[in-house]
Amino acid sequence: MDIKPGPASESDDYALDTQVGFVLRQVQQRHSILFAELFGGDLTPTQWAVLAKLGEIGECSQNLLGRYTAMDVATIKGVVQRLFERGLLTRRPDPDDRRQLLISMSPDGNALFRHHLPNASRVSEVTLAPLTAPERARLLSLLARLR
Secondary structure, three states: OOOOOOOOOOHHHOOHHHOHHHHHHHHHHHHHHHHHHHHOOOOOHHHHHHHHHHHHHOOEEHHHHHHHOOOOHHHHHHHHHHHHHOOOEEEEEEOOEEEEEEEEEOHHHHHHHHHHHHHHHHHHHHHOOOOOHHHHHHHHHHHHHHO
């Protein structure tokens, strides 16, 4: 994405409260607070993303897991390592490529994932509660287009 600065504008034309980034950050903050309340400190949002994606697709490489969860190489490495140290993930060499490790949930990881599935759904439900069902669908559709 190549972004060039636009023409200078008058500061009177700029209201922070109406800027998409500012509004998204406020919504993200609210969502993060709800996540922390419902997950009780068991997992961070990035740790949950790893468990949720593994619950969805099953075993995969760390590299692929990072792409699926929109985490860079350093971030996914750290998240996987912390979950591994807690006994929530397992690793094994990929039989097709011995340089690569395959990541999967351990039995404890799967149990924690199953335990928090209702909480994850509740976080989304409460975050979107001010909207009607059609508004929720429209918002998610529009946000997907902005990715």
